[in-house]
Amino acid sequence: MAIKMKKKSTSTDMTAMCDVAFLLLTFFILTATAKVPEVMPVDTPASTVQTKLPEKDLATLTVGHGKVFFDVKGKDVRIRTLELMGQKYGVTFSEDDQNKFAIMESFGVPVQNLKQVLDMKPADRKNLQQPGIPKDSLDNQLADWIQNARLANIESHDKELEFAIKGDAKEEYPIIRKVMDILQNQKINSFSLVTGLRGKEK
Amino acid sequence: MAELNTGDGGGKKGSKKVRSKKQNSKVDLTAMVDLAFLLITFFMLTTTLSKPQSMNLGLPDKDPEDKTPPVKVDENRTMTILLGDNNKLVRFVGLLDKPVSGGAPKDFEYGKDGIRKELLSRKAAVLQYTGTKEKGMIVIIKPSKKSNYRNLVDILDEMAIVGVPTYAIVNEFTPEESKLIGGSSIEKTPAAEKTSNP
Numbered sequence: 001m002a003i004k005m006k007k008k009s010t011s012t013d014m015t016a017m018c019d020v021a022f023l024l025l026t027f028f029i030l031t032a033t034a035k036v037p038e039v040m041p042v043d044t045p046a047s048t049v050q051t052k053l054p055e056k057d058l059a060t061l062t063v064g065h066g067k068v069f070f071d072v073k074g075k076d077v078r079i080r081t082l083e084l085m086g087q088k089y090g091v092t093f094s095e096d097d098q099n100k101f102a103i104m105e106s107f108g109v110p111v112q113n114l115k116q117v118l119d120m121k122p123a124d125r126k127n128l129q130q131p132g133i134p135k136d137s138l139d140n141q142l143a144d145w146i147q148n149a150r151l152a153n154i155e156s157h158d159k160e161l162e163f164a165i166k167g168d169a170k171e172e173y174p175i176i177r178k179v180m181d182i183l184q185n186q187k188i189n190s191f192s193l194v195t196g197l198r199g200k201e202k
Numbered sequence: 203m204a205e206l207n208t209g210d211g212g213g214k215k216g217s218k219k220v221r222s223k224k225q226n227s228k229v230d231l232t233a234m235v236d237l238a239f240l241l242i243t244f245f246m247l248t249t250t251l252s253k254p255q256s257m258n259l260g261l262p263d264k265d266p267e268d269k270t271p272p273v274k275v276d277e278n279r280t281m282t283i284l285l286g287d288n289n290k291l292v293r294f295v296g297l298l299d300k301p302v303s304g305g306a307p308k309d310f311e312y313g314k315d316g317i318r319k320e321l322l323s324r325k326a327a328v329l330q331y332t333g334t335k336e337k338g339m340i341v342i343i344k345p346s347k348k349s350n351y352r353n354l355v356d357i358l359d360e361m362a363i364v365g366v367p368t369y370a371i372v373n374e375f376t377p378e379e380s381k382l383i384g385g386s387s388i389e390k391t392p393a394a395e396k397t398s399n400p
Contacts, residue, residue, distance in 0.1 A: 007224075013228075014230070014231030014232055014234070014235050015231060017235050018231045018235050018238065022238050024238075024242050025238050025241050025242050025245065028245035029245055032245055045351060045352040045355040045356065047255065047257050047355055047358075048359055048362065048363060049255065049256075049258075049359065049362050050255055051255065051256050051257065051258060052254075053254050053255075053256045164256055166254075167351040168351065169351055169352035169355075170350055171351040172347065172348065172349070172350055172351075173346070173347060173348075173350060173353075173354060174347050176351050176354065177345075177373065184261060187263070189260060189262065189263055190258065190261070191258075191259060192256035192257060193256060193257045193258075193259055193358070194254050194256050194257075195254075195256060195257050195355055195359075196254075197255050
């Protein structure tokens with residue numbers, strides 16, 4: 001190193017870029033909604049239609065293995081729905097139960113047993129084999145859940161609830177038909193079928 | 203590029219004259235920025251892509267007091283698709299006892315090379331027959347008790363791809379139709395085993 005060369009750094013100052021990147025990262029992490037674990041995983045069939053489901057005012061009926069699970073979006077709607085169901089079936093839910101129900105994932109138990117499920121720890125709930133919501137003509141709780149959720153949604157959001165059916169691809173048609181019939185009996189003639197995304201056809 | 207502080211940060215206070223290495227207080231942030239942007243990309247994509255897709259389905263009003271007489275349609279415009287078990291699909295054009303030419307009951311596969319080709323050619327033929335765009339093809343989908351939900355979604359998807367203007371899901375089966383879908387399902391053709399979704 002006899003000749004002194006002018007030292008010029010090739011690196012640029014990354015501090016500002018780093019700040020921006022982390023700011024954005026924080027934003028995206030905070031806005032991302034945590035995925036709610038599914039009680040009953042279903043394999044939805046694929047389709048090329050690319051309509052997204054609405055974020056709110058939506059009730060999802062998950063159909064799989066002959067069982068139906070119910071889920072409705074929105075804490076206030078859920079609490080009101082539970083109240084209405086409690087009144088109808090003569091089950092009282094404490095405020096604690098209601099709050100637990102508000103943050104719970106979809107469920108598939110008769111309303112009489114719902115209290116026991118709510119008392120369980122979320123970790124235990126996952127292992128519980130839920131029997132599905134009764135939907136026979138004798139004890140059609142599913143229809144009541146749908147009815148009350150609609151009422152609750154109109155009360156709190158002043159909007160008609162939308163319905164989506166999330167069926168397992170291997171599910172036989174009659175059970176899907178039955179769920180559609182229950183919806184149609186309440187004059188819900190338009191609903192969504194949840195599908196996976198199919199890649200472009202070869 | 204990397205300009206990490208390699209020199210000893212202190213301690214030898216008296217050796218200032220001896221040290222030729224320039225102390226660099228800068229830390230190279232390139233890797234950190236890389237990581238941050240990678241994570242941003244990940245979160246951006248997962249938030250938008252995780253929303254489930256859905257398919258809208260409108261069914262006709264099912265009011266028992268509805269006394270509207272059923273609409274009669276030209277049988278030359280209709281195609282009936284029967285969905286059976288094991289991904290079996292049978293279609294016929296027109297009426298079952300007297301189908302239009304080339305429209306006798308025939309097995310098809312789901313997907314691009316199966317029912318879609320048929321639907322597209324029929325759609326064109328119907329347009330030629332009626333002459334107006336308002337009177338397009340009518341597809342009657344009859345899912346049998348043995349068919350599964352995937353079959354239903356697949357066929358509804360085909361309707362959306364092909365652009366069938368009118369289609370209906372019908373549950374009533376005539377004895378002949380159930381024979382058609384149930385009778386030949388015993389002999390499993392290898393073609394019927396294939397599903398459309400690879």
